[in-house]
Amino acid sequence: MAKTNKKYIFITGGVASSLGKGLASASIAALLERRGIKIGMLKMDPYINVDPGTMSPTQHGEVFVTDDGAETDLDLGHYERFTSLNLTKKSNFTTGKVYLQVIENEREGKYLGKTVQVVPHITDEIKRRIHLAAEDCDLILGEIGGTVGDIESLPFMESIRQFAQDVGPENVLFVHLVLVPYLKAAGELKTKPAQHSVKELREIGLVPNIIICRSDRDIDEAALSKITQFCNVPRSQVFKCIDVDSIYKVPSLFHEQGLDEKASELLGIWTGRPNMSDLDDVIYRWANPTQKIKIGIVGKYTDLIESYKSLDEALRHGAIANQVELDPVYIDSDDLENKSKVAELLGGIDGILVPGGFGVRGTEGKINAIEYARTNSIPFFGICLGLQLAIVEFARNVAKIKDATSEEFGNSGTPVIHYMEGQSADGRKGGSMRLGAYDCRLESGTLAHKIYGSENISERHRHRLEVNNEYIEKMADAGMTISGQNRELGLVEVIEIEEHPFFIACQYHPEFKSRPFAPHPLFKSFIEKSVENSKGNE
Numbered sequence: 051m052a053k054t055n056k057k058y059i060f061i062t063g064g065v066a067s068s069l070g071k072g073l074a075s076a077s078i079a080a081l082l083e084r085r086g087i088k089i090g091m092l093k094m095d096p097y098i099n100v101d102p103g104t105m106s107p108t109q110h111g112e113v114f115v116t117d118d119g120a121e122t123d124l125d126l127g128h129y130e131r132f133t134s135l136n137l138t139k140k141s142n143f144t145t146g147k148v149y150l151q152v153i154e155n156e157r158e159g160k161y162l163g164k165t166v167q168v169v170p171h172i173t174d175e176i177k178r179r180i181h182l183a184a185e186d187c188d189l190i191l192g193e194i195g196g197t198v199g200d201i202e203s204l205p206f207m208e209s210i211r212q213f214a215q216d217v218g219p220e221n222v223l224f225v226h227l228v229l230v231p232y233l234k235a236a237g238e239l240k241t242k243p244a245q246h247s248v249k250e251l252r253e254i255g256l257v258p259n260i261i262i263c264r265s266d267r268d269i270d271e272a273a274l275s276k277i278t279q280f281c282n283v284p285r286s287q288v289f290k291c292i293d294v295d296s297i298y299k300v301p302s303l304f305h306e307q308g309l310d311e312k313a314s315e316l317l318g319i320w321t322g323r324p325n326m327s328d329l330d331d332v333i334y335r336w337a338n339p340t341q342k343i344k345i346g347i348v349g350k351y352t353d354l355i356e357s358y359k360s361l362d363e364a365l366r367h368g369a370i371a372n373q374v375e376l377d378p379v380y381i382d383s384d385d386l387e388n389k390s391k392v393a394e395l396l397g398g399i400d401g402i403l404v405p406g407g408f409g410v411r412g413t414e415g416k417i418n419a420i421e422y423a424r425t426n427s428i429p430f431f432g433i434c435l436g437l438q439l440a441i442v443e444f445a446r447n448v449a450k451i452k453d454a455t456s457e458e459f460g461n462s463g464t465p466v467i468h469y470m471e472g473q474s475a476d477g478r479k480g481g482s483m484r485l486g487a488y489d490c491r492l493e494s495g496t497l498a499h500k501i502y503g504s505e506n507i508s509e510r511h512r513h514r515l516e517v518n519n520e521y522i523e524k525m526a527d528a529g530m531t532i533s534g535q536n537r538e539l540g541l542v543e544v545i546e547i548e549e550h551p552f553f554i555a556c557q558y559h560p561e562f563k564s565r566p567f568a569p570h571p572l573f574k575s576f577i578e579k580s581v582e583n584s585k586g587n588e
């Protein structure tokens with residue numbers, strides 16, 4: 051491979067998982083992009099699923115969807131929210147994807163009789179994909195999922211080791227994120243786990259250039275110099291990442307310590323200082339709220355907020371835009387199945403949101419929440435399954451289709467929501483939903499049109515079912531407005547109820563496109579209306 055001036059930063063993690071490697075990567079990216087560098091991002095996941103689309107949200111957290119319809123790791127959500135990037139299928143791959151390709155090549159006879167092995171065939175495929183992801187940028191940040199020492203991550207580690215040799219070590223930076231835990235009994239922070247983690251990296255031939263130390267408290271100089279000494283990394287290349295109350299503070303935290311400056315210097319990139327004004331403005335609005343706002347999120351994956359990562363963030367963006375403090379109340383929809391509990395659990399909530407979801411469990415509770423929002427004039431926002439259930443609720447209680455239901459829940463009743471053409475309950479599961487960006491046309495004069503300020507929009511999808519057009523006339527006669535449609539496919543995309551102060555639902559997932567410095571208009575308006583409603587709740 052010819053030497054290149056393209057630059058590569060590889061981020062690995064040590065000691066423990068869930069250290070916020072994704073956020074750290076996104077924060078470095080945020081700084082480098084703000085220095086004027088054309089960046090790209092990549093997440094390499096060592097698990098064997100071909101993509102996270104087939105994993106339960108409670109296993110792996112949210113599945114993030116890109117414009118081009120890839121079902122990806124939730125870290126891609128962080129990457130997009132911290133930068134101006136719109137990532138693609140090339141931005142995330144897994145062990146499963148790599149093996150699938152290599153095995154397919156083998157079946158096609160592409161290896162010319164060779165024994166197919168982890169080195170070089172798997173590692174070559176990993177390197178090919180890194181080059182592919184880096185095609186359109188000058189610098190790519192590639193994060194490897196998991197923790198150093200995991201069996202699954204070894205081929206990825208070996209690949210990035212080889213990669214640095216291929217492209218020239220001067221073009222590559224290895225960043226290692228470690229945990230520096232506080233031991234109560236010793237009364238001090240411990241650096242030994244970090245030392246071991248770096249030792250493990252060295253054993254497989256990787257030498258970190260930069261070490262980032264995660265800790266729940268400030269790290270003293272003594273601990274930092276121990277890391278410097280025993281991990282053989284200059285003090286000027288060891289950085290702190292202390293717990294902060296807002297994730298959007300992490301870039302400034304790094305910048306104040308000179309991380310972006312050092313990374314640029316080590317890679318030989320000469321740029322100006324980053325312009326941080328957009329992030330500073332976000333932090334200012336976040337830190338100076340005029341009031342608190344209670345949003346009820348009625349879902350069934352409420353035990354793991356990671357399942358609703360982009361949604362949670364988009365709500366925060368909406369709150370930041372309105373300069374209010376978000377108090378998100380995650381309500382398990384199973385608890386709302388008993389109608390007499392609904393008023394008690396939703397009383398005092400300023401706005402109700404029903405997010406996306408799969409399967410029948412918990413849906414009757416969500417329908418009860420929607421009815422409560424509709425009949426009590428509480429701002430309501432439905433997303434994907436939230437739209438489908440708003441249709442079922444309205445059909446049953448207003449349009450008098452008493453047995454209205456969705457085909458996802460079985461075959462009894464009137465299917466006001468049904469499988470899209472080509473979809474069914476028992477088809478192949480992976481990557482087979484309606485995925486990615488689709489155009490939507492908004493009806494002028496509707497709430498949706500007013501909110502977006504535009505007639506033509508594009509939003510990301512992930513679903514198998516749709517509104518059954520056979521019943522929309524009946525719904526419209528009963529007072530529901532179809533405010534957005536995909537005309538080519540004849541699909542309902544947005545609905546609303548005119549007499550209600552704010553009742554809107556969409557078939558797509560607007561949360562994937564919200565950014566702190568460019569809050570999504572639907573979330574911004576929903577929070578604004580919830581703030582108005584909260585005045586009445588006082």
Ligand code: GLN
Nearest residue numbers: 406407434435513514515
């Ligand atoms: N289960 C529904 C469908 O597949 C909704 C999906 C979702 O909310 N993302 O259509």
